Amino acid sequence: MASTNAPISVAEVAEQAGNYTYNVHIPLANWLRTASTMQKEAQVYEAEGNDAQTYLLLYRHADLVLQKLQVHPDKNKPENRSALNAATATVSRDLKKLEDIAPRIKKRHDEYQERQGKQLEALKLLQGNDASNLSQELDGLSIRARGSKRRSFDSRPTIDARAQENQLLAARLAQREFKRRDTARRSVRKHGVSEEEEQERRGGGRWDSWQDELAQSGDGDDLSKQLQEVGRLQQNSHRTSYSSVGSQSASPYHYPLVPYKTAQERWSDSQSRDTAPARPPKEQIYRTSGTPIAPPPLPPKPSIQDTRYEHSRPPPVPGKISEGTPSLLVRPPSQRPLTPSNELDEFTFQPSAFLENGDPLRPVFLPSQLRNQFLAVASSNTRLNLETCGMLCGILKSNALFITRLIVPEQTSTSDTCETLNEEELFDYCDKEELMVLGWIHTHPTQTCFMSSRDLHTHVGYQVMMPESIAIVCAPSKVPSWGCFRLTDPPGKQAILNCSRPGIFHPHDVDDIYTDARKPGHVVELANAPLEIVDMRPKKNY
Structure with missing residues (x-):
């Protein structure tokens, strides 16, 4: 169930983002709904940590809104004007996100390229000049696959949606997400939040102040700057002059993330819960006269240690490793076996x-x-x-x-x-x-x-x-x-x-x-x- 897609570069993601069908005869209202759908998908991928898909959708959204829809024949219809301006106003925030995501994509691609190069060098020492025929064996990844049209995926395991056992996982995943959304909706209603206020929170204020923002910056100047920014991203997608990875998005709304813990952290938490609480300190017993009574002596320890239950105890948590100590060999996340505690969050469905x-x-x-x-x-x-x-x-x-x-x-x-x-x-x-x-x-x-x-x-x-x-x-x-x-x-x-x-x-x-x-x-x-x-x-x- 290992991932079958190699990390691709920022330039390759941008190239894929521009590969979509646009037809001017489709009403502008339909394209605006398409742009809204891209935003929803990008939010989900962002919450799941899939940087490549997030970048692809946000870049495609910016290209659609700024390059295509600004010259659509229906642009000046009154019913479309406000929605188009609102979509345009979201692009500036998306451009900031693109700047934040790009270094992470580049880092993973560079690390993969370096790892692939070292593996090929090792294979050349073992197999001679025929090592290129074995590239398919390396991590289940093909170097030639980087030039294909297939989308990039998260490093989590990919599973087949048609397998019966995976369909059971899919049903459980859908039921959990359905219940989560229903619980969140009922919780909002319980705390007296109106539907209007809820919509405002979900939108993060993005669509509410677009008129003020456009009035302050000027429609033409702001659009021109955003067009130039998209062009700059497209031309310089292979360069490294991006903002730092840890910088925050300019959007006032942060999509809620499900807290993620590694397998080691989850095991440590369960160990701390299963361990018996520490014994309280012994109290001295006093007579009415105030003279303490000495506790009875402890029985001598048996010479033969009882090891009947040692096999059921998990091994101790390893201590922190200093910088000079070689790291332990840990299976990468894409190769870890799924367990009941992580199976619903540590896989990705592959294209069917x-x-x-x-x-x-x-x-x-x-x-x-x-x-x-x-x-x-x-x-x-x-x-x-x-x-x-x-x-x-x-x-x-x-x-x-x-x-x-x-x-x-x-x-x-x-x-x-x-x-x-x-x-x-x-x-x-x-x-x-x-x-x-x-x-x-x-x-x-x-x-x-x-x-x-x-x-x-x-x-x-x-x-x-x-x-x-x-x-x-x-x-x-x-x-x-x-x-x-x-x-x-x-x-x-x-x-x-x-x-x-x-x-x-x-x-x-x-x-x-x-x-x-x-x-x-x-x-x-x-x-x-x-x-x-x-x-x-x-x-x-x-």
């Missing part, structure tokens, strides 16, 4: 599938009960031959996406279409609950299970926002009764983005425009996964 262009897809865990529960909610519409749609929302944890909530928005339906209404309410709810939109689900009451041209044009907006986004189609009267799909990339996503044919339903000339996301794919059905259903429709509509 790849796009057609080679980019990795993070696993998406789909609750096995979701489809049946959605069909129960949609049953009244299905009997009337009306489509029903829902949003698949969830969380990011350990480099995997967990669908934890099914939201049925206000909508209007026909036998062949379904249109969501009042989308602002939906996205405000997701922001308040710290949820990401991971895809959508809808019914075909009388049609077969397939992606219509209307479905394809709807889904491309989701998949541009997040490559792992999925579309589930339920056809309860047909066989197969359901399917889980994504656009191919390429050629499907590009064909839909460039399609300008009129009409709701029209043919496309591209073959293999979409594919199954499960077999094979990145979607894994997960039993015992937590799932909450939120129905936003007015009662009169169902």
Whole structure:
């Protein structure tokens, strides 16, 4: 379960960050939601200590907001102006974080390069000039892999999401995170914090003062400085002229971190808890006259020491090692066996599938009960031959996406279409609950299970926002009764983005425009996964 990805350089991370699809024909409101999703993902990776992914997302966010969205045709629409300014205001804080993270990425990459060089030199002494053929054996890492498109991952162990034993871990991880969020939400309500104040705390004040900040610095000057800063980062990503690693972010909000302890520290804590308390000092017993009575003599120690229980005691904690003493050989974290106390925090899910262009897809865990529960909610519409749609929302944890909530928005339906209404309410709810939109689900009451041209044009907006986004189609009267799909990339996503044919339903000339996301794919059905259903429709509509 060792990590299979080598630490990459800052320049390589920046290159990956700039490798994303942008299309000017997608509404600016959709791109702003994409930027918000990047921020949420970056916060999770930052809390988990994954510097490379944090840097990639923050850099991509800055490039999207400053380089692309500032010249979008919808920029001057009144409904977009404030949100775009707010997104722009967050970039300055992100740039400071990028400066803080870059030295850590560089240090890990340099250390890996140095270690790899020493290992190759040692192998050359043993194997001669054929050592290059053994590079795959070194730490399970390939030097050639550094030039691939695959994302960098944390140094923690990587596990396969499809393995049955790992799915049990995934269910436990989802249940724990679900309970943690629910407990935090109830605690906030218990202490009388209003929803408005809670949103302000979650936002860390980032979006509240953007007007004042822009008024003080000037819109054009501030944007110009940020553009220059992004360009400087891109040109100098290989250099070492960064701020110190220990400097703090300029943001007033610090994402809460789960306290981490090493295995040695956890063992020391358990040892201190299990050790019996020290005996209290002996008290002298006095007679009424005040003369102390001498305690009885202790019995002599047996000549043969009783060693029956010594084998059950753990070894003593080793003392601190001085600078001149050689350090003990300790297994690196990526090679330590998982135990019940650390298994939920010391692994990362590896990509379970790849796009057609080679980019990795993070696993998406789909609750096995979701489809049946959605069909129960949609049953009244299905009997009337009306489509029903829902949003698949969830969380990011350990480099995997967990669908934890099914939201049925206000909508209007026909036998062949379904249109969501009042989308602002939906996205405000997701922001308040710290949820990401991971895809959508809808019914075909009388049609077969397939992606219509209307479905394809709807889904491309989701998949541009997040490559792992999925579309589930339920056809309860047909066989197969359901399917889980994504656009191919390429050629499907590009064909839909460039399609300008009129009409709701029209043919496309591209073959293999979409594919199954499960077999094979990145979607894994997960039993015992937590799932909450939120129905936003007015009662009169169902």
